[in-house]
Amino acid sequence: LARKLQNDFKGQLLLSFSAGVDAFNVSKVMGCGFRTVTVSSDLLKPGGYGRLKQYIDNLKIDFNGKTGWPAADVALKNLNSYAKEVVEDERYCNTHFREPSIKTKRKLDYFDCIAAPCVNTCATNQEIPTYLHFAATGNYPKALEVILRTNPFPNTTGMVCDHLCQNKCTRINYDNPLQIRDVKRYVAENADIKLSPAQPNGKRVAIIGAGPSGLSCAFYLAINGFKVDVFESKTKAGGMVRYAIPGFRLTDQAIDRDIERITQLGVNIHYSHPVTRSEFSDLKNKYDYVYISAGAQKSAILDIEGIDADGVIDPLTFLMGVKSGNIKQIGKRIVIIGGGNTAMDAARTAHRLVGDNGKVTIVYRRTVNEMPADEGEIKAVIAEGVELVELAAPEKIITQNGKVKALKCRLMKLDGYDSKGRPKPVKVEGSEFEVECDVVIPAIGQALDIDFVPNELLKADTRNYKTLMGNVYIGGDALRGASTAINAIGDGRKAAQEIISQCGFTGISTSVPEKKHNYRDLMLLRSTRKYGYVHKELTAEKSKTFELVTETPDETTIKEESARCLHCDEVCSICTTVCPNLANFAYTIEPVRYQLDKVLVGSDGTQEVQPDHFFEVKQTVQILNIANFCNECGNCSTFCPTEGAPYQDKPKFHLTTKSFKESEDGYMLSVLKDRNVLIFKQKGGIKTLSENRDEYIYETDHVYARFSKNGFKLVEAKALTPCVRQIQFQHAVEMSVILQGAKRLMGV
Known part of the structure; x- marks a missing residue:
């Protein structure tokens, strides 16, 4: 250069x-x-x-x-x-309340570390890079097909999903994250496909609650041949998504289109049908399975003096009343208590009712950085002109003639952490102050309203959504408490899969359409910044109306945005690009799947070979850490999308004998005339895997074994010490993969 x-x-x-x-x-x-x-x-x-x-x-x-x-x-x-x-x-400029990071809770292993953080973070595990690929090429029906594999509410979530996927988009570290939600919205509005359910399988399922979770479960059961009846207490389906999310964020038409797709599969919804205890017992006997998905339709009560005053309004009652048209006016000085999405919706809705001379204030006991609401909603609230009072806890509602006059608060400070690991707010003595208001909306959370079954029976194994009641499953708000629509949708799909598996069915194929890019092209794509579009600022005039606050982007914008996807499900290698010393090395292999054997050694020295487990490396690109170049700065850990650190968790390879001797552990390759020998050192001793023309030879202080190079079949095994009773070969087969990387690195 x-x-x-x-x-x-x-x-x-x-x-x-x-x-x-x-x-x-x-x-x-x-x-x-x-x-x-x-x-x-x-x-x-x-x-x-x-x-x-x-x-x-x-x-x-x-x-x-x-x-x-x-x-x-x-x-x-x-x-x-x-x-x-x-x-x-x-x-x-850093405008984030919370520092963005693509790191997830996914473990980092020796091999197969490629996975898209957007997919890992999505509650429905949507194949986001795949539908972005089809959207980029204009194949919107195929993109919709991919979306519907894991999410039957693309129109709804295309408008109001809290898009945790975007918060983990790898492009955060390059330029700006992809507008994934907008792509889904465009695809949902501009494509349609005909769905054909499987033949009836004779199984019947009753679902209680026609919200996102219940209907998601119904969708995947119906498309797999189940007869599904949904029992809904209200006159329309959609749950809290329909009744509580304001119309300026989500239209009824979007919800209706998603629900119509579900009912076209034969799902029967019984409206105005609350389930009683006696009927619940009948449902358990009448149906093969029951899925409980009743939402959190009751607001949590704020226990302070004056909470019963005239002018204190339940947040869900307020949001539902405004959306239905029953509430058209409210006071001029509104205080919202809370920091969740419901509080943000209540504040933005109140802002549209108070008029030009009104004022809306949010009181929150922590700072904006700790607010559980979606960051985009918090920014929208502030942009619209709502005042945010941080580190303030409500203590009393001051009344006059039985009506709200002011909210008495006390300043807080963050000191330590609570049981959930969140910064703990502590009262500041002598810091009381008042916020004048005529309406208080305490949006501090939501509670379940399930009376047809005792609460102790609703406990479930969160791995399979199964309750203590046998054939009864539970998910969504009924399981989690108040949560997001996408969490509820994910629960519904996963619970449906558990029921399908319980019946012994495999279900309709969920294979992903073929999508394969050239490795070099994807790496070149990762070497260039390419900023995507950003949403237009909401005007002050429009923020006072109930018109949709966002518009669906045009086709050109959607294609360009989709084409920015880095396809992290196909390639990662971030650790190789962020290391200033080039200490992380990417190498390619042919994927392998081996049936390993284990050897049981009797006290008399006799041996019995038994099948052990399958060893599989699925991905073609793997990573080595070069010990000689690595100064353990941790930069690869900062940008790795897993919870791990490549310089610690990947195989550590030494280029020189001196480096290998000075280290406590790691690998080194010895290239001899007739064989290659991969040497592994750790505190427990030395292990070697020698490769000659036809076989591998694995040696430790306790074991000698030979394997054929074709299929890693065990040819011979010896216990070298009398204490060995069982010999397994997990590390031997791992070394056979690492050996390939070592040879490529050394040019062998």
């Missing part, structure tokens, strides 16, 4: 790029006599070294339609102009 730059610049101007560790200073390589400018770039972020070309291109200018290097003084002016532009660009 230094020589190329020397030829390109021809002695005019020199750029030096600093990578932070062992800074690459071109001027030192090229010698003296050049005018130098050092560009401090974020090469330690994903795509770092590969992004050099993009930085260089940003500093070029056009000469008669051609791009080339300018004279030194012009280039410096261009560089300074670019620097000023970056400083003033809002895209480089």
